[in-house]
Amino acid sequence: MEAKLVLEDGTVFVGQSFGAEQGAGGEVVFNTSMTGYQEILTDASYKGEIVTMTYPLIGNYGINEEDIESYQPHVEGFVVKEFCAQPSNWRSLDKLDNYLKENDIPGICGIDTRALTKKLRSSGVMKGIITTEQASKEELVAQAKAAPGLSDRDLVSKVTTDEVYQLDGADYRVVLVDYGAKENIIRSLKEEGCEVVVVPADASAEEILAHQPQGVMLSNGPGDPENIPYAVETVKELLGEVPIFGICLGHQVLAQALGATTYKLKFGHRGANHPVQDLETGRVYITAQNHGFAIEAESLDQAEVEITHRNLNDDTIEGIRHRDLAAFSVQYHPEASPGPEDSHYLFAEFIEMMENN
């Protein structure tokens, strides 16, 4: 069936529908990872976003049981050049098309995803819809404009855990504040021997400290950090009480708690090839990234907070560390999945921080 991707600036791409045959609206973004679509689909940070894969062949190795980053896929819609009808991989249990159908996620294929990417790169990310409706262009563009954006709504509350739950471990007890945490953060902590207590995003500092953690991990998550002031308040209270490690949205929350502000990037960083430089050693790490917001450098009180990492391409802030208190964070994903495993050592640094505390 014919489907359309309509952008709020009036651009229309005509392709075919796959996945669930229904409409979707959200912010249209692109991801340049060549592998890892299943992890991307299930990463809660994509809540509110229609994700375009720049690699044209998606679904080649099917869908398996293990490569999931949360209990369900979260993208609003999925845009590909071609989805694979006949996947092949020893772990594959399902096809991408079926998986999206089962999870009520609409997809559009057969469009010039490179042209779309260039559009988003030059005009910036924008709102859009995937639709199979046969309506006039004006009407569809109006719908695209009316689609929900990332700001002015609390997307975190839609993906965070409702209940506190606990995963056993021998060494350190870490409370993971779940803004939409990727499973691999939990797996990585567990691999380091941590006991992990997962709490909802709106858990208070008191509630968190009641678990007597040796460290607090602020997870990744969707949307604009300005829309979750409660999380920022909580972190302010935790600072100095317990070692903190933030990833992605957690990094932005930590920065806000330290008085900094964030801003929206033109088209974000989403992919598995972003070079990040450790300013102390000069070393560059290839990182997995997925964020549309970044820390405003000028807003950061550098007497108190040190910028530890920057993006080699556009110089945006990729990592910070409090000069006195045990708190650090990175904008990228040391847990990878998908993406390079180069920065996994940060989990060990977190352990070390807890140890020294």
Add this chain to the structure above:
Amino acid sequence: MPKRKDIESVMVIGSGPIIIGQAAEFDYAGTQACRALQEEGMEVILINSNPATIMTDQNIADRVYIEPLKPEVVAEIIKQEQPDGLLPTLGGQTGLNIASELAEQGLLEELGIELLGTDLETIQKAEDRDKFINMLNEIGEPVLESKIAASIEEAQEIASNIGYPVIVRPAYTLGGTGGGVADSPEELKEVASRGLKHSLIDQVLIEKSIAGWKEVEYEVMRDGDNNCITVCNMENFDPVGIHTGDSIVVAPSQTLADKEYQLLRTSSLKIIRELGIEGGCNVQFALHPESFQYYIIEVNPRVSRSSALASKATGYPIAKVATKIAIGKSLAEIENAVTKKTYACFEPALDYVVFKIPRWPFDKFHYADRELGTQMKATGEVMAIDRLFEASLLKAVRSLEIGMYSLRLPGSEEWSKEEIKEYLVSADDERIFVVAEALRRGWSVAEIHQITMIDEFFLWKLKNIIDHEQKLEEVEELTAEYLQTVKELGFSDRDIAALRGVTEDEIRELRAELEVEPVYKMVDTCAAEFEAETPYYYSAYERENESLPTEKKKALVIGSGPIRIGQGIEFDYCSVHSAWTLREEGYESIIVNNNPETVSTDFDTSDRLYFEPLTKEDVLNIIDLEEPEGVVVQFGGQTAVNLAEPLAEAGVEILGTEVEAIDIAEDRDKFMQLLDRLDIPAPQGDTVFSYEEAQKVAAELGYPVLVRPSYVLGGRAMEVVYKEEELLEYMENAVKVSTEHPILIDKYIIGQEVEVDAISDGEDVLIPGVMEHIERAGVHSGDSIAVYPARTLSEDEKEQVIEYTLKLGRALDVKGLLNIQYVVYEGQVYVIEVNPRSSRTIPYLSKVTGVPMVKLATQAMLGKKLADLGYESGLWPEPDYTAIKAPVFSFSKLGKVDTSLGPEMKSTGEVLGIDYDYSKALYKALVASGIDIPEDGNILATIADKDKDEVIPIVKRFADLGFNILATQGTAQALAEAGIEAQPVNKISEGSPHVLDLIRDDEIDVVVNTLTKGKEPERDGFQIRRNAVEHGLPCLTSLDTTEAILHVLEEIKKADNGRFEYLALQDYRG
């Protein structure tokens, strides 16, 4: 880490001649390296024996030595030049082996020269299997259980322990020479014996066969700050078991989930860090298709064929970046040449699919063993880019120039089920077409997967193509929508036409009418995430066109496609120079080509690069978009010449020499008429269309005669026949080769062959040089040793050559290049062949004469006059040095190919020997070509009766030099009658110990064998030649070559003549 200040001069070792396993990719890498060094202000000293390369151009390095790539020669030059550093990793295995040998000798340390990028310890860790395995074990990376064997017995013992089948790999070789799979102790004896012979350190590795696993490669880079990145990963279409160089390869990997992708990526980075490479490295993996289990197969601590492919597939210039790292820069400091906004420290993201298909020489070697295994057989490769898998594959197929525009191999519909099964099991160069035929007949994907172990993903994609083949035949009307669909999947107009029963032009017209036209996308390293300015494009049937033509004056240069026998790197050299000249002349230069190994497909060689198949459709599409003033077809070998006519018919302006001139030169009758009119003699002959006619013409001319089909490339199917039965045999084969074109029969004149390259503007004809061949006419010019300046021609003969060349250039109104082959017999010069285009000898002649031939030819094409450029008609002054081009063969890689020289070209590459002394130049050329000339030892002579009188004085001279002569009975007897003592040796039929035993037991140092003609069984001669080649012995099949070697031996044996001087081109030419 900034550029090192303590390094001011760097020596780069090239890879030498093109051979199977080491092709144009090292010209590309070496050229990039030299330019990167120059960019950093370094003095560059280059040594490479291959004159057909861009890298040996005088302006690519400050000092260019075209000298034999032998450790002792390189050592001499190093002592002379005293560079600060030596870059060992850009010249393939040849460069690496020489560098490590010099380092091991302690010479580098003694002279205070540093190995840049990769030190000796690193090279040894990667190259010596024992050390390699130890290293991997230490860092916990899995490597196959395998053992080193130094003898056949040892190999058999190991194999019986780990179980058959086993893979045998020689340590330290090129392109896997001498390796193979053995299923039994008997087979192992043969494979191991060959492997031991080919190993530089007399070792073979025996390991368990993991045939059927996925084969995946990673290209990784590391700098001195320990930053590591992967440039690209690639997955082989063919599972483990077929040499990577012979595998169809897809980039990026298609069937790996992120877990598998990262598993192998992490392993690659661990390995490059442990090795401590500062530069590029290639890691090959075998991945179990049903688990996360993997093994590291091989690591190349240098740039490689795969890195050239990865560079072209991603736009990331690996060789350039590796060079900058080697002189101290960090990845984070090196600019991304594509985006100019980001740095080299990132990992390219692809938004397209890349296919590589090897180009095999089996179209020329009909009797070669086509089965693919661990020994590489391809001479070159093609690459294709498209947004969809199917389209990329189909583009690659039609880029091969093997007459395939689809997956339907002619004749495949006649195969029986059993034949299909057999062809699926034993993989050869046509297996992909066999798979396609099986699918066409309804074999299931699962069934084919079980037989071939090719991943089902790939098979389903092939099935999609086959399904559309059928649909194309069935649908009533080609709608715009469906046409768009099949074009998006890469179907060529020609194939659609064939399936619809219409003409290609009709499909083209329909497409224009329905507005189904291609767009062009950019290769930008970053999947459009960043703005890029790279003018590097590929076609796709999609929405947005990114290649926006400029308003400038422009010309399009048609490249020469994959490297193959008869069409090598020299045509790429010409294409590159033509593009450069166009730019200098104020034109925008556009190159179309599909060979990932070359300099021409580097995106900064031309103003715009289109990476596309070289077919009428694909080229016309680009012309429609770009609207160039004209198209240059003179430099891209036969590939471009073949396109001249269809393009001209489509109304495209062909620059320079008119298409008509090409036709006159190639049409026998028109050509003879022209010669007649110009009063230029040629060997008598005629064009025939049937055997009866041939018989009649041959009888009239008198045997021997030279027969060939018209329109040939590299002397394909050309033969000298001595009697009528041979003619009949030939006609049966040749007519099968080419039904469209008639057969040419000429009187075979056994004379001195002379070759001329000239530049003409239609009025003036400049002859940069006259070359003469050492081998008499009858040996293909590409396989002959050529001497410049010609030394045996009389003044009168030379005058005739000049006069005829001038006449022909003017009569054909050549604007550009002209190549003429002559034969001189009893004081008379005859024209054999005229090619109004660039030839194989252009780079060589340009370098040794200093005449910028391609530049002048391009200027002439654009309408400039030689007189205005400061040149005049006639022969360019000859120098006081001699420059000799010698052919190089890859026979050891191609089982069952007869090594005897004849009119059909067999060499894969060439080298140059240059010296003020003729004998020394010849010696250098022979040594550089890989002929191991012994100064004494045993010569085996097996000579055909017709040659016996001629051979006697030659053998006598060998005896006088102290060689022992061994000969088969007939030859021994003839020698004895002439008073030469020869030890008789048994023929094969006479029982052991026979001639082959002697070769295998290392009792022979040189073989001289001439071809027996006629009905007699050739088995003995053939086996002697094959065995000699496989045991690395010089095997001389031409008495002229033999005499040349003899001459050299006599000369260098003379007192105080054994010392050689090595000078840079700059010294010779001033």
